[in-house]
Amino acid sequence: MGRLAAVRAAVTALAVAAAGVVPFALVDPHAFVEHVMLFPLGAAGAGSPAISPLPGQLLATHVPGGRAVAAADRVALGLTLAMCLMPATRFGYLVYPLVPAAWFRRDLRATRTP
Incomplete structure (x- = not known):
């Protein structure tokens, strides 16, 4: 019973995360990579004012x-x-x-x- 609940919770968490991320990645994949992956690494074309x-x-x-x-x-x-x-x-x-x-x-x- 505990394993089933853990699997259900993991699937729910992944579904919610995917629902929040995938639409933006599909609309503009280049911007998604630029803002979500490259910018936090400092590898994007724009610098941070912070x-x-x-x-x-x-x-x-x-x-x-x-x-x-x-x-x-x-x-x-x-x-x-x-x-x-x-x-x-x-x-x-x-x-x-x-x-x-x-x-x-x-x-x-x-x-x-x-």
Whole structure:
């Protein structure tokens, strides 16, 4: 009974999300990609007036490959918070956020060395 309720809730959530997103994606797919995917990544043609000197913006602006590092740090922070809020977790799970945090830094060092 619990599994059926979970599946029903997931299907309902996906249907509501699809009903809110798909029409806009179908009307103008290029604008959808530009506004929903590229703009939050800072890869759109327009800049944001909300730019601030927070660590992510400073990394993305002044460090070569900084966009990847800033994104990886956000993912690592999100994973760390998720691990801390899980009701049943193991201490070893805290290694998982270290992977995205370290992986992009390793790639940056590899591209800088001749």
